[in-house]
Amino acid sequence: MSAFLVIIGIPTLAMESYSLGPIEITPWLYEFNLPPNLISGDINPIRSIFRIPNTLGLIASIGFFSSLGLTITAATKIRISFTILNFLGAYLNGSRSAFIFTLIGLVIFFVAIYLKCPISTFAVQSIFCSIFLPLIVFSIRPSLIPQFIDLTGRRTLWEASINAIKTNPLLGFGAGDQSAYIDTYIENEMHSEKGPHNSYLRMFLTTGILGGVSYVLFVLYVIINSSKAMRSIEEKTIVVIIIIFSLHQMFSSWAIFGQVGIRFFGLASSIFFGYGIRIYIDD
Template sequence: MVFQETLESRKANPNIVSLLAALLFCSLILQNTQLSTAPAYAIIALTYVCISIAFLWYTPQITIARNWLTPIFVAFVVIVFVRTALDPALSNVVRFFVLLTFTTANLFILPQLISFRKFCNVGSRISAVLVVIGFLPYLGFSFTIGFIDVSLWGSSIYWYPDLKPMMSVFINPNQLGGLTLFATIASIREWTGDGTSIALPLIALNFIGLALSNYRTGWVAFGAAVAIFIVYLLWGRRALLLATIGGLSGLMIALFMMFGVIPGPEFLTEISLNGRRALWIDSVTALRGRLLLGHGFQGVISIVGNPHNSYLRMFTAFGLIGGFLYLVFVIGATVDGARRATTTSGVVLAMLLVAFAVVQVNNQLSFVGISMRSTIIAIILGYSITTDFKTDFPQFKMDL
């Protein structure tokens, strides 16, 4: 079910909306620090309680809008429920509960309360502050305050081996990379849409953070997002749609060539993908053992571990049916976002959708979960699903 509020019902206090957005980002960031798991999740749960209360308080008039992706999501939930019922291990039950609550809120509730503009602006600023903090170890100021450890990762940056990757307050540079990937693209919305003086510094800071995080998947995803943005500037919305479809199709064809499903250049079959090829083969082998309903979330962990591919993870966990529904939902929302992009905000949303669709090829991150990156992916998908594109993104023109 998609909740589509009317403009008349959108009376949320701008300061409260900003506070909730900031609280959301901070709570998601905390779980990726050295803070213990229990208090981190408790803070996240409290944040969502506040968001739910605010949603119910500020949206007294709710109408139901039809969207072809909604039944796809419902069908996916049904498959996950059936698989969980067949193997009601605690970890599977917990993940199904997360799907019903946090993920559903990210897709259908939170985008109705916090406008896309507000989400981008708040997230890009928080990310930029973390990048500034992350610079301190390069200047010789590594430190630990409670559960916050500001230091560098113990390896080398691929494009400059003399430097170590930036982590800022995170326990892993990939977490910073995922946040700065979102924030860099989100800052483009403010630069092209609002034209504020702080927009370019935000883009620069967040891009530097992405570059120093050593998050290679993020680099590729950012390149894909920038490519469709350039296509839009040069040739317009139709070209943007064709570029999105062509890019995703080309990526899928390349993957099929890598595994010999279809004929292709021999060098593609020799790419190791930093060890991912073996994990992907293991995932496909496990799927063949249970084609219909898969092995469940816990089964994937037990058999494959981290498959480093969200789509394969869902196919292995929920079989051909569940995996196909997941794939259709993500790719459908991405293509639909590109098809209906008619404003600056719409184009930037399409960029984010493409970026996170690409990220999921090399990461096991999905829109299901309460991790920072999974939550951001789900919320971005939510904006694509719940936004009424026919009214040209009216909420983005409101000063919230």
């Protein structure tokens, strides 16, 4: 499915828009240059049927690892094609986090497959923790992030979230409209009504220090224990996808818990975390 979503978006690299039945397929509104200049000039990021390209980026990234795992198990032309298409989708959508985390996941994936236990387990856990824990620190202390790094407004949202959390640190504000909790601390109206754009801050904001710390520890617990127990390529693929979900939550508002209603990524990540728990329970 993810490969077909990428195919739907690719024509917008060459045209401003086209209709797919009742749906109008358009690119994103800004232009970016593709490193390392594989295509001359700037292009508009593809977003397929979605409102923002980041959604396609995460879906393509998850699809890439799913099809890559199947390709390594038993390569076929269709699996190889899907793997390439999904990788292109993670690249051409313009989401820096989606593509960077895809590359990180790729390193972890091959480390898990080609190194023997317990070296592979230690390597996977070390790579993940060396990225995950500093990102948690930067989320809590965004002032530590160098100013030349463009977070597309997230720095303001994270600082406002931290200020809001300080007013009700233990139990948080409860489920509800997170943007309403932090808007008081946002001076620029351009960033208002957007929420934290960080799932871990969202958990601290809605459930306080008790819930936020518990959520971070839950993510670490599942990844560390499932990486200890992973054996088959299928299990290693699941662990890598869990890691991708965990890293993406640094820059997205969805979470496994703590949201009103059902959201696609929250549901999808819950399923993969469930499989991760099953991996080490069955070990």
